[in-house]
Amino acid sequence: MKKTIAVLPGDGIGPEVTDAAVKVLQSIAMRYGHTFHLKHAVIGGAAVDQFDNPLPQQTIDVCDASDAILLGAVGGTKWDNNPAHLRPEKGLLNIRKHFDLFANIRPVKAIPALLTSSPLKEEVAKEVDMVIVRELTSGLYFGEPKRRSEKSAVDTLVYTREEIERIVNQAFEIARTRRGKVTSVDKANVLETSKLWREVVEERKAAYPDIEVEHMLVDSAAMKLITNPRTFDVVVTENMFGDILSDEASVITGSLGMLPSASIRSDGFGLYEPVHGSAPDIAGQNKANPSAAILSVAMMFKHSFGLHTEAAAVEQAVMSVLEDGYCTGDLAGSGKRVVSTEQYVTKVIEELEREFVSEHIMYSYV
Numbered sequence: 001m002k003k004t005i006a007v008l009p010g011d012g013i014g015p016e017v018t019d020a021a022v023k024v025l026q027s028i029a030m031r032y033g034h035t036f037h038l039k040h041a042v043i044g045g046a047a048v049d050q051f052d053n054p055l056p057q058q059t060i061d062v063c064d065a066s067d068a069i070l071l072g073a074v075g076g077t078k079w080d081n082n083p084a085h086l087r088p089e090k091g092l093l094n095i096r097k098h099f100d101l102f103a104n105i106r107p108v109k110a111i112p113a114l115l116t117s118s119p120l121k122e123e124v125a126k127e128v129d130m131v132i133v134r135e136l137t138s139g140l141y142f143g144e145p146k147r148r149s150e151k152s153a154v155d156t157l158v159y160t161r162e163e164i165e166r167i168v169n170q171a172f173e174i175a176r177t178r179r180g181k182v183t184s185v186d187k188a189n190v191l192e193t194s195k196l197w198r199e200v201v202e203e204r205k206a207a208y209p210d211i212e213v214e215h216m217l218v219d220s221a222a223m224k225l226i227t228n229p230r231t232f233d234v235v236v237t238e239n240m241f242g243d244i245l246s247d248e249a250s251v252i253t254g255s256l257g258m259l260p261s262a263s264i265r266s267d268g269f270g271l272y273e274p275v276h277g278s279a280p281d282i283a284g285q286n287k288a289n290p291s292a293a294i295l296s297v298a299m300m301f302k303h304s305f306g307l308h309t310e311a312a313a314v315e316q317a318v319m320s321v322l323e324d325g326y327c328t329g330d331l332a333g334s335g336k337r338v339v340s341t342e343q344y345v346t347k348v349i350e351e352l353e354r355e356f357v358s359e360h361i362m363y364s365y366v
C-alpha cells in the first residue's frame with residue numbers, strides 16, 4: 001500500500017512522541033512492504049514562530065495532499081500571553097474545523113500490565129473498555145459571539161440539530177461494533193443545548209433498536225467514570241465535556257500518556273494524535289511516554305487505511321513492552337523498569353521486528 005501522511009510534530013513533547021510514532025511507521029512499512037511517504041509541516045507555537053500563524057497555508061496544503069495526518073501536540077508557556085489568533089491551540093482548533101473532523105474517538109482501555117500504576121483500585125480499573133466519542137468542531141470552542149472586554153467575557157455554546165445528529169449516529173455505529181451500549185452525557189437539567197442533544201439522541205435511537213441508550217448528567221458521569229468505569233461502553237458527548245472527561249478517564253489506564261485519538265470526517269479522512277498536550281514540564285528531557293502517539297498510528301492504520309493486522313501488531317508490541325515491565329517515568333512504580341522515550345521506542349521496534357501477529361489478536365483498540 002502507498003500512502004502519504006502529513007506529520008505535524010508541534011511543540012513541547014510533540015516532536016519527541018511524533019519521532020517515536022514515525023519510527024513505528026517506518027518499521028511497519030519495512031515489515032509489511034508498504035510505502036509511507038511522510039511530509040513534515042509546522043503547526044502551533046512552532047508555526048507562530050516561523051510564519052506568525054498557528055496553522056499556515058503551507059501546512060493546510062501538505063495535509064490536503066495527504067491521506068492522513070499525524071499530529072504531536074501544541075502549546076507552551078512561551079505563547080501563553082499571545083492574542084487568541086496567535087495561540088498554538090488556535091492552530092489545532094483551526095485544523096479540526098478546516099477539515100471538518102467532527103468525530104473525536106478516544107478509546108480508554110485498562111491495560112493489564114499497568115493496573116498497579118493507576119491510582120484507582122485494581123478491582124475498579126480492571127477490564128475497563130470504553131470509547132469516548134467527543135464532538136470536535138462545534139460547541140463552546142467555536143460558538144459566536146466570542147469576545148472579551150475589560151469588564152466581561154463571552155463564549156457561546158451553540159449546537160445545531162445536524163451537528164448533534166452526525167456525532168450521535170457515529171456513536172451508535174461504533175456501539176454496534178462493540179457491546180451495544182451508548183451513554184449520552186449532557187447537562188440537560190440546565191443547558192438548552194443539552195436539552196436539544198437529549199432530544200436528538202432519543203430520535204436517533206429509533207434507528208438503532210439494538211443499542212441500549214442511557215442519558216447521564218456530566219457531573220454524575222465524572223463521578224461514575226472513576227467509581228464504576230466498567231459501566232461505560234460508548235460515551236457520546238459535546239466538545240468541552242468530552243475534553244474534560246477524557247483526561248479524567250486516562251487515570252484508569254495509569255497515565256495520560258497512554259491515550260490515543262482519532263479525529264475523523266464523514267469520508268474517513270482523519271487526524272491522529274495523542275489526547276495529551278505538549279507537557280512543557282518534561283519537554284526536551286527524553287522522558288515523555290510515546291505510547292499515545294504510537295497507538296494513534298494504530299488507529300490511523302485501522303480507521304484511514306484498513307490495515308487491521310498492522311494495527312494489531314503495533315498495539316501488541318506496546319503491550320508486550322509494558323508486560324516486560326518497561327515504562328517511561330509517568331508510569332514508574334514497584335516492579336517497573338523506567339526507561340527514556342528513545343529506549344522505550346527501541347523496545348517497541350524490537351517487538352515489532354520479532355513478532356508475527358496471528359489471527360489471534362490479543363489486544364485491540366477501536
Ligand SMILES: NC(=O)c1ccc[n+]([C@@H]2O[C@H](COP(=O)([O-])OP(=O)(O)OC[C@H]3O[C@@H](n4cnc5c(N)ncnc54)[C@H](O)[C@@H]3O)[C@@H](O)[C@H]2O)c1
Pocket residue numbers: 013017072073074075076077089092256257258273274275276277278279280281282287288289290292328330
Ligand atoms: N492536543 C494538544 O495539542 C493539547 C492537548 C492538551 C493540552 N495542550 C496544551 O499543552 C500545554 C500543556 O498543557 P497541560 O500541562 O495542561 O496538559 P498536558 O497534557 O500537556 O500535561 C498534563 C500532565 O501530564 C503529563 N503528561 C502529558 N503527556 C505525557 C506523556 N506523553 N508522557 C508523560 N507525561 C505526560 C505532563 O507532564 C503534565 O504533568 C498547554 O499549552 C495546552 O494548551 C495541547
Ligand SMILES: CC(C)[C@H](C(=O)O)[C@@H](O)C(=O)O
Pocket residue numbers: 075089092093243275277
Ligand atoms: C489544546 C486544546 C485546544 C485541546 C482541546 O481542548 O480540544 C486539547 O485539550 C485536546 O484534548 O485535544
Ligand SMILES: [Mg+2]
Pocket residue numbers: 243244247275
Ligand atoms: Mg484535552
